[in-house]
Amino acid sequence: MSPAATESADFAGVEAFAERYVAEGKSAGMLTLVSRHGEVVHRHWTGYADIESRMPIGEDTIFRIYSMTKPLTSVALMQFVERGQCALDDPASRWIPALGKLEVYDDGPLQGEITIRRLLTHTAGFSYGFEPDKYAVDKLYAAIWQQGIQHRSLEDLMGSLLELPLLAQPGALWHYSIATDVCGYLVEKLADMPFGDYLRSRIIEPLGMVDTDFEVSAERAGRFATLYGPNEQGSLTTLETPERSPFVPSLSGVPVRLHSGGGGLVSTAPDYLRFAQMMLNGGELDGRRYLAPETVALMTSNQVDERLLPLAFNGVAAGEYPGYGFGLGYCVTIDPSRTAAAGSRGDFGWGGMADTYCWIDPAEQLIGILMQQHLPSLVHAGRKDFRDAVYAAIRD
Numbered sequence: 001m002s003p004a005a006t007e008s009a010d011f012a013g014v015e016a017f018a019e020r021y022v023a024e025g026k027s028a029g030m031l032t033l034v035s036r037h038g039e040v041v042h043r044h045w046t047g048y049a050d051i052e053s054r055m056p057i058g059e060d061t062i063f064r065i066y067s068m069t070k071p072l073t074s075v076a077l078m079q080f081v082e083r084g085q086c087a088l089d090d091p092a093s094r095w096i097p098a099l100g101k102l103e104v105y106d107d108g109p110l111q112g113e114i115t116i117r118r119l120l121t122h123t124a125g126f127s128y129g130f131e132p133d134k135y136a137v138d139k140l141y142a143a144i145w146q147q148g149i150q151h152r153s154l155e156d157l158m159g160s161l162l163e164l165p166l167l168a169q170p171g172a173l174w175h176y177s178i179a180t181d182v183c184g185y186l187v188e189k190l191a192d193m194p195f196g197d198y199l200r201s202r203i204i205e206p207l208g209m210v211d212t213d214f215e216v217s218a219e220r221a222g223r224f225a226t227l228y229g230p231n232e233q234g235s236l237t238t239l240e241t242p243e244r245s246p247f248v249p250s251l252s253g254v255p256v257r258l259h260s261g262g263g264g265l266v267s268t269a270p271d272y273l274r275f276a277q278m279m280l281n282g283g284e285l286d287g288r289r290y291l292a293p294e295t296v297a298l299m300t301s302n303q304v305d306e307r308l309l310p311l312a313f314n315g316v317a318a319g320e321y322p323g324y325g326f327g328l329g330y331c332v333t334i335d336p337s338r339t340a341a342a343g344s345r346g347d348f349g350w351g352g353m354a355d356t357y358c359w360i361d362p363a364e365q366l367i368g369i370l371m372q373q374h375l376p377s378l379v380h381a382g383r384k385d386f387r388d389a390v391y392a393a394i395r396d
Contacts, residue, residue: 017032025235026374028374030370031057032368033270034393062225069262098159102125102165105135119179119180127166141178152258154185154195174326183261216247228373299327317381331348344363347359
């Protein structure tokens with residue numbers, strides 16, 4: 001239910017969108033949150049965190065945010081760039097020698113450097129393993145994921161991944177990939193401390209993101225949502241309960257060793273709002289500065305050469321749309337007339353594998369957050385529909 005104190009007729013369309021998706025069985029439960037000018041103007045939740053037990057979604061429900069981890073990792077790496085400990089066009093092999101020894105599948109030795117900028121923009125040549133029928137090298141990536149990775153350390157996982165050939169020469173292709181996990185490993189090398197410890201001590205804890213971590217503690221497990229996906233008939237089926245989740249070591253009995261910069265975090269909507277508000281503020285929140293405004297501006301402007309556009313994956317809707325570019329960790333809108341959904345020039349955002357999503361619009365001083373647990377993502381047009389409903393509300 002939507003708390004009465006924050007209900008707004010202006011956002012009735014947003015609430016209707018979420019209620020419809022749950023009623024139609026497209027999502028077990030949804031939480032939507034909108035902030036403008038630093039104030040929450042809409043929050044609403046409907047449906048269930050766990051259908052079988054009838055546990056409702058709530059404001060404090062903990063979600064697997066998967067790739068919404070990537071912007072935090074990118075901020076962490078940009079802190080080192082700001083401090084002058086590395087530069088965007090430095091070869092990352094200076095700190096990770098294995099990167100300089102890689103070869104490209106069916107194309108031999110590297111013909112260019114894997115730079116920090118290319119890692120942050122997904123133009124370094126890596127893959128994820130999501131399309132084995134299209135790319136032969138993806139079968140090698142997929143084999144590593146099939147072994148299970150949560151029990152492996154970041155160093156151990158990188159040892160395996162950095163033995164695989166690249167999909168493309170560095171700088172030759174935009175391809176969504178493990179590059180942000182490499183960024184997390186690079187942070188580990190630059191900080192001389194575990195990546196997870198750096199992220200907690202420099203970003204998560206100072207921001208007051210109290211429920212954000214690489215695992216869910218025993219006392220918080222009752223707020224952790226079940227993960228769902230479609231069965232052969234298109235109905236929702238359970239994919240992972242908290243009791244079977246690698247994110248809950250107290251229940252699964254398996255310790256979490258992997259701190260994945262590409263997709264390892266769990267979080268809540270209020271927690272993620274604090275991170276998003278810091279980015280909207282140009283790198284500052286509650287009097288503490290995390291990045292300079294100029295750095296945030298660089299991260300949230302297109303850094304991908306025009307010849308590599310349109311993006312094969314934009315994080316908003318399936319398909320290629322020429323209105324999107326990619327910054328240093330975020331998809332960015334460069335031409336709102338040619339995108340998948342309503343928005344503004346310069347808005348930026350990213351989503352997670354379980355169809356969570358956040359975008360930030362500086363022109364409207366707006367943050368939108370969608371939380372649910374549906375895998376795979378973008379099966380339905382929820383992110384697009386959410387954006388469209390929010391802009392319809394604020395632009396009426």
